Amino acid sequence: MKNFKKSLWTFLILFIVSFNLVWAEDIPNIIGTQAIVYDYETGEIIYTKDIDSKAYPASITKLMTALLLAENFNKNDMLTYTQSAADQPAYSYGKNVEQVLVGDKMSAENAMYALLLYSGNDIAYMIADNVSGDSSKFVDAMNAKAQELGMNDTTFVNPNGLDDNTDEHLTTPYDIALMTKAALGNKWIADTMATKKVTVSTQNSIPREIENRNSNLLDDTDKDGCIGGKTGYTTKAGRCLTAIYHVKIAEEKYRTLIGVVMNSEYNYPEDTIVFEDMNTLMEYGFNKEKDILKRNGDIVKSITASYKAIPFIGPNKTIDIPLIINEDIKYYKTEIEPEIDVKINTFDIWKIDESTPLGTITVKLKDYSKEYKLYSNISSSKLLKDNIIIYVGLGIGVLVLIILLVVIFKKIFGGKKRRYRY
Incomplete structure (x- = not known):
């Protein structure tokens, strides 16, 4: 008996350990406290880690500034360097790359490069002043654009993401994914994010080479991997990154995923942790298989329908009709619970058969939704069989x-x- 108990406990311990190992292998081990993997084409969310809690986005904010620049100027338009731009602290183009005087001119194309590659804090304010007249009005435009994109948990306070003097400049990993999707949809911004190095200048300054701070960025965009994104860091925000990965999954077929990592560690000067976090997430995202929510043949719902056994004259009868799904409903299982909505069509019970859709089931997860048709195994022949006594008597x-x-x-x-x- 003693040996049996010992063996049983050994088995249970091994089972628990092996279960935990399998579970651990399935969940990405990252340092960032918040993260998401988002399918660019479908809107499906593949991985979540506290995606709706508000956090500081740091310089990822500049993607929104870039969107408004692209909406209001062409590449060859000239922007004027303003006093509010000159007043910005370090990690500014005019302080750390090349001196820029108030009143100097810079092309919108060069401004986009300096904003997204070098992440110039001053360039964000120069753009804001040139687009809206001052940064306050520009922030209003940023928040309006955020609402337009469905970024309902976002509040922007400034155009560059610095948060030393505010606790209100907040967003979420999910909202950043939506903003990154919009940025990738703009060719000017997408091309800029994909640029590794470039030379920029103002009208009166010496041309300088700047390099993209996204160290995961591909040297050759024809290869599989990171094709864009935006970095960020402040003491409050920690190390942040949004990134876009483009991978060939079949002949002539590619897949694009967006990843966001927030509040990771900044291991200066190597600065590798957030980029390792992102690669871990992307490996998980591209290999993740969907779970089955409903299987082919499952009864989604049963409805009770009334009908006349003899059309027009009666008697009145009722029948339970099972609504069946004719394909697997698959989804990525995350911390988000799917919303399910079933709708019933208007139909003539005497005309239904197994090929007649009687309704739909819609599965929704955030901004992703997919509709499936519902059928039944009930047909007019079933009604005739159920009422055979009535018909014989008649x-x-x-x-x-x-x-x-x-x-x-x-x-x-x-x-x-x-x-x-x-």
Whole structure:
């Protein structure tokens, strides 16, 4: 008995350990406290880690500034370097790369490079002043654009993401994914994010080479891997990164995923942790298989329908109709619970068959949704079988009625003929 108990405990311990190992292998081990993997084409969310909690985005903010620049200027338009731009602290183009004087001019194309590659804090304010007249009005435009994109948990306070003097400049990993999707959809911004190195200048300054701070960025965009994104860091925000990965999954077929990592560690000067986090997430995202929510043939819902056993005259009957899905419903299982909405079509019960859709089931996860048709194994032949006694009784009644009418007919008309012959 002792040996049996010992063996049982050993088995349970091994089972628990092996289960935990399998689970651990399935969940990405990252340093960032918040993260998401988002499918650019479908809007499906593949991985979540506290994606709706608000956090500081740091310089990822500049993607929104880039969107408004692209909406309001062309590449060759000239922007004027303003006093509010000159007042910005270090990690500014005019302080750390090349001196820029107030009133100097820079092309919008060079401004986009300096904003997204070098992440110039001053360039963000220069753009804001040139687009809206001042940074306050520009921030209003940023927040309006955020609402337009569905970034409902985002509040921007400035155009560059510095948060030393505010606790209100906040967003979420999910909202950043939506903003990154919009940025990738703009060719000017997408091309800029994919640029590794470039030379920029103002009208009155010496041209300088700047390099993209996204160290995961591919040297050759024809290869599989990171094709864009935006870095960020402040003491409050920690190390942040949004990134876009483009991978060939079949002949002539590619897949694009967006990843966001927030509040990771900044291991200066190597600065590798957040980029390792992102690669871990992307490896997980591209290899993740979907779970089955509903299987082909599952009954999604049953409805009770009323009908007349004999059309138009009755009697009134009811029947339970199972609504069946004819394909697997698959989804990426995350911390988000899918919302399920079932709608029933208007139909004539005497005309339904197994190929007639009787309704739909829609599965929704955030901004992703997919609709599936619902069918039933009920048909008019089933109704006929269920009411066979009624139909037999009706047939007998009709037959009796016919016989009765024949007898009456013979009595009436048969008697007249006999009198006529007599």
